[in-house]
Amino acid sequence: MELNTILHVEDDESIRVIVEMALVDLFGFTLFSFDNGKDASAAVEGLQPDLILLDAMMPSMDGLQTLAEIRKIPSCQSIPVVFMTARVQQSEKKQYLEAGAVAVIEKPFDAANLGNELLSIYDQCHQGV
Amino acid sequence: MQIPSKPDNEVKRLEALHLIQMLDTPSEPRFDRLTRLAQFSLKSDIVLISLVDEDRQWFKSRQGLAVCQTDRDISFCGHAILSDNILEISDTLQDERFADNPLVVGEPSIRFYAGVPLKYDGQAVGTLCFLGRQPRVLSVEEREIAFEFARAVEQEIEDRLQEYVHDKLLISEQMYRSVLDGTRIGTWQWNIQTGETIFNERWANIIGYQLDELKPISIETWLSFAHQDDLAESGRLLEEHFNGLSAFYDHKCRMKHKNGHYVWVHDRGQVVSWTEDGKPLMMYGTHADISEQMNAEMSLLESRDQFRTLVANIPGITYRCKADESWTMLFMSGHIDPLSGYPSSDFIGNAVRTYSSVIHPEDRARLEHSIEVALNDKSSWLLHYRIIHADGSIRWVEERGAAEYNDVGQVLYLNGFILDVSNEKKLQERLIKLTQQLPGMVYQFQLWPNGHSAFPYASVAIKSIYGVTPDDVIDDASAAFSRIHADDLDAIIQSIEVSREHQTVWQDEYRVHREDQSIMWLSGNATPEKMPDGSTLWHGYIQDITQTKEYYLTLEKLNQQLKVAQQSLDLASEQAQIGYWKISLKHGSLWWSPIIYQILGFNSEDIQPSLSLFKSMIHPDDVKKVEQGQEQARESGIYNMVHRIIRSDGEIRWVHELSQFVPEEKNPELIMVGSVQDITERMRLQKMKEAFIATVSHELRTPLTSISGALNLLQSGELASLSEKSAKLLNIASNNCNQLIHLISDLLDIEKLVAGKMSFEMRETNIRSVLQRSIHDHQLYLGGKSVRFALNIAECIDEISILIDEHRLMQILANLLSNAVKYSPNEGMVTLSAQKIADYIELSVEDEGEGVPEEFRSRIFQRFSQADTSTSKMKGGTGLGLALCKELVEAMGGTIGYTSNKTSGARFYLHLPIPVTS
Incomplete structure (x- = not known):
């Protein structure tokens, strides 16, 4: 299994642009970006990405709710989900991991290195399986 | 005819004659057998054993003659005993001494006589004589035979006498034995060489047996009944006696009675015969039961011992002394030793010292006088005086005594009892002193x-x-x-x-x-x-109590002031919206201050205060929390709870309840007091603050994420190549951006710590890897500065785990390292060390900078402090780092500190406790 397609949900446009440059331009992944959880969870079944990167705090539907929606879709239940958050607290991190996230990336993140980070998360994930 | 003369030793001869005790006794075969044999041997008509008495001759044995005695005057034998030799008259008619003797001229017509003297104990007591009716001359041989028979008769006389004495002895022995048997004395005879032993019946009776029961009897019989502890002494005494060192064997020993108890026996004996080689052979002795005597003696000894013990245990000294000048002690109990430091033997008989020598010289004359007065009055005395102990210390004693007088009223002895009353005396003195010390x-x-x-x-x-x-x-x-x-x-x-x-x-x-x-x-x-x-x-x-009275008046005044203060407090509580309540758990009466009614939204006139009313107003979501708090209060005595209430008008309010329960023993009425404060406003502000921080956290970080992400990507040079100046500018932007990120993180952390909302994940952690990672991570972010790192970890650290939140420790170390780097000179050395000191681990970060400036030291761990504003511009940093370190370390149970001097730089250290189990 190789990491190729990534689905990214983030309400802040600047961050979406930076993530896109960091992952597509620097690492050549295929990236599907969404600015809200609702659209993303509606599209995920058809896209079947290798990994999902979710912003934790979003208006209307936050990261956890989005994750819950996605997990309702039978074919999407085993896609690894990584959270990104600006309020990293141990307790919060624990909450995401308990909800099924495989990793939590702290904002601000090291953009130049994000691709590597996701690759290693993905590898670890599949080694674990 | 010639009458035989009496020999010179007639008296002795008669004594010997009587000694053999044969006169007028019946004939005996032992003699008759001899005379018959002699008659036959010498073919004699008559043979007689004639005993020559004072006036007669009496025939103990006779052959051929009917008469048993004749007068001594006409006797032949009276002549025969005058010589030691045989008297032979060959023809009586031819001898003028006998020719007209009636025994010659009449019956039995003796013509021949030969008489051999019979001797006992050297005296001729009679003869063995041969008589014939025809004249005759004895041949030499016949004479020899006559002598031999005479010797045989003498032997028989001897033997007969022995037997007689023996019989007599036997009789007397029997007599003695029956006497002994009648007494309580047992007898024994012991053949020391064979062990053969004879006991009498009484001997057996003493130990409760019949003699027959003990058979066969030997010395073993005695050994088996004697008390084992007495045998050694018995053996010693016997040996002494056998060696001639004592006239008698005399020993008192115990014998085991048939009933199991021991009887005391007085054993006395003497060796009566010895073997030829001088060994003791026969020993005779007696056994006397002296149990009663011994028991009496023992009980006397016992009572004497009891008396001694009694005297020894009396916590004073009993004494008896002579009424002489130096009071010579006759008896003094041992307790004198602890009192005077000298043993009682020193005093008895004034052996070493007199009793008066230990009496305090100042008291002696008074004592002598008092006793003299008492003796004159024949009264007893009670004295208090001092004894000088051997160690020089002084003891107070109390002596009670009285004299013993004889019939004519002369003093015999002084008897008394001396008691150490030093303690009482001391107590008394102390009491007097104490009384003097009392203010009243x-x-x-x-x-x-x-x-x-x-x-x-x-x-x-x-x-x-x-x-x-x-x-x-x-x-x-x-x-x-x-x-x-x-x-x-x-x-x-x-x-x-x-x-x-x-x-x-x-x-x-x-x-x-x-x-x-x-x-x-x-x-x-x-x-x-x-x-x-x-x-x-x-x-x-x-x-x-003049002063107390004054205090009292002052107190009155204070009370007055207190009342005023109370009023102010009431006023203040009204302003702070703090209400008070008071309940007596004993009586169930509850009182609310007016503010409580206000907080609850009641009018004080309409409502009766009650616990159930208050409970019913607690917000449903908080009911459980309140119940838990009350549960805890039962143990801790303190109830401290923030919760919501729903007022009657539907408004939700936050209240802070605080109360303390005073334990029952100090609070018989079981009164509880407490306060209720309306903190709705405070809670609203708190919520706002939390919301604000959350917002800051998110809203500030989101744009920062974009800025730092963008800078990152540009700096990576992967998207476009950069000119040197662009790179430099990007670097500046990136550094400042990072600083801003740190500032926000630190700020949020501090807020959380102060609000107690920071959670720690404490785990047993080995420090080495944490330190290594800290150094490693830091080297990555040096920001172009050239600093060397040294890691110096004591070996023992690997064996110790401490309880910390690894992530937070890394955060602290990162702060300290970043400071050290910041203040290090170029090419400086930063040393991170770990060592064990007592019961904690010390981690330290040391730099070679200029140390901590004097004026900064007092506020180094305060927030937003930095050495000076100019350096802050130069070095960067938020001024929050050390304050955050301090909060974090302390939250994990450790401490932080530093040492500093101008030349060698600053050294910051953490002390982290080692868990007891580690």
């Missing part, structure tokens, strides 16, 4: 029915109370009473009278005039006691 006076006051009064005892403090000495009032109390304030005198007389009449404790407060006429307040307290003479004696204490 201790006294006895006596009042007689006639109204007279006195102070039989008053401590010296009476001077400061009434201005008189104890002697001034010992017989008359009026001098003291004259000092009492005129306004109080009647009341005092009254209260004394009440106390006397009802025998109740007297208690009063009153005034007296000091000598300088100033007023002194007194408080008195005394217990009355009825005396036999109808008077009443009070024992009491009076003290100066």
Whole structure:
């Protein structure tokens, strides 16, 4: 299994642009970006990405709710989900991991290195399986 | 005819004759056998054993003759005994001594006579004689035979006598034995060489047996009954006797009775015969039962021992001494030793010292005088005096004694009892001293029915109370009473009278005039006691309470002030919206202060305070929390709870409840008080603050994420190549961006820590890897500065785990390392060390910078402090780092500190406790 397609949900446009440059331009992944959880969870079944990167705090539907929606879709239940958050607290991190996230990336993140980070998360994930 | 003459030794001869005890005894075969044999051998007509008595000759044995005696005057034998040799008359008719002898001329017509003297014990007691009716001459051989027969007769006489004595002995022995058997004495005979032993019946009876029961009897019989402990002594005494060292074997020993107990036996004996080679052979002895005697002796000894023990255990000294000048001790019990330091043997008989030598010289004369007076009066004495101990210390003793007199009234002995009363004496002295130390006076006051009064005892403090000495009032109390304030005198007389009449404790407060006429307040307290003479004696204490009175007045004032303060508090509580309540758990009565009604939205006139009412108002979501808090309060005694209530008008309010329960033993009414504060406003602000921080956290970080992400990507150079200047600018932007990120993180952390909302994940952690990672991570972010790192970890650290949140420790170390780097000179060295000190681990970060400036030291761990503003511009940093480190370390149970000097730089250290189990 190789990491190729990534689905990214983030309400802040600047961050979406930076993530896109960091992952597509620097690492050549295929990236599907969404600015809200609702659209993303509606599209995920058809896209079947290798990994999902979710912003934790979003208006209307936050990261956890989005994750819950996605997990309702039978074919999407085993896609690894990584959270990104600006309020990293141990307790919060624990909450995401308990909800099924495989990793939590702290904002601000090291953009130049994000691709590597996701690759290693993905590898670890599949080694674990 | 010739009458035989009497020999010179006639008296002795007759003694010997009587000694053989044969006269007038029946004939005996032993002699008759010999005479018959002699008659046959010498073919003699008549053979006689003739015993020559004083006036006659009597024939013990006769052959051929009928008569048994004849007169000595006509006897042949009377002649024969005069010589040691044989008297032979060949023809009696031819011998003028016998020719006309009636025994010759008449029957039995003796013509021949030969008589051989029979000797006993050297005396001729008679003859063996041969008589014939025809003349005859004995041949030499026949004479020899006659002699031989005579010797045989002598032997028979000897033997017969032996047997006779033996028989007699036997009789007497039997007699003695029956005498002995009649007494309580046992006898024994012991053949020492064979062990053969004979006991009598009585011997067996002493130990409860019949002699037959003990058979076969030998020395083993005795050995088996004797007490094992007495055998050694018995053996020793026997040996002594056998060796001729004692005339008798004499031993008192125990024998086991048939019934199992032991009887005391007095064993006496003597060796009566010895073997040829001088060994003891036969020993005869007696056994006497002396149990009763011994028991009496033992009980005497026992009672003497008892007396000794008694005397030894009496905690004093008993003595008896002569009534001489130096009181020579005859007896003195051992307790003199601890008292004087000398053993009693020193004193007895004045062996080493006299008793008076240990008496204090100052007391001696007084003592002698007192005893002399007592002796003259024939009374006893009771004395107190001092003994000088061997170690030089002084002991007080009390001696009671009396003399013993003889019939004419002369003193025989002095007997007495001496008791160490040093402690009592000390106590007494201490008591007197103590009384002197008391600020008030201790006294006895006596009042007689006639109204007279006195102070039989008053401590010296009476001077400061009434201005008189104890002697001034010992017989008359009026001098003291004259000092009492005129306004109080009647009341005092009254209260004394009440106390006397009802025998109740007297208690009063009153005034007296000091000598300088100033007023002194007194408080008195005394217990009355009825005396036999109808008077009443009070024992009491009076003290100066002037000062207390003043305190009391001051207290009154303070109380007044307190009331004012209370009013202010009420006012304040109203402003702070703090209400109070009070409940008596015993009576169930509850009281609310007006503010509580206000908080709850009630009108105080309409509502009766009740617990159930308050409970019903608690917000449903908080009910559980409140119940838990109350549960805890039952254990801790403190109830501290913030919760919501829903007022009757539907409004939700936050309240802070605080109450404390005073334990039952100090709070018999079970009263509980508490406060209720309306903190709705505070809670609203708190919520706002939290929301604000959350917003700051998110809203600030989101744009920062974009900025730092963008800078990152540009800096990576992967998207576009950069000119040197662009790179430099990007670097500046990136550094400042990072600083801003850190500032926000630190700020949020501090807020969380202070609000107690920071959670720690404490785990047992080995420090080495944490330190290594800290160094490693830091090297990545040096920001172009050239600094060397050293890691210096003591070996023992690997064996120790400490309880920390690894992530937070990394955060602290990162802060310290970043500071060290910041203040290091170029090419400086930063050393991170770990070592164990006592029960904690010390981690330290040391740099080679300029150290911590003096003026900065006092506020180094405060927030937003930095060495100076100019350096802050130069070095960067938020000024929050060390404050955050301090909060974090302390939250994990550790401490932080530093040492610093100008030349060697600063050294910051953490002390982290090692868990006890580690």
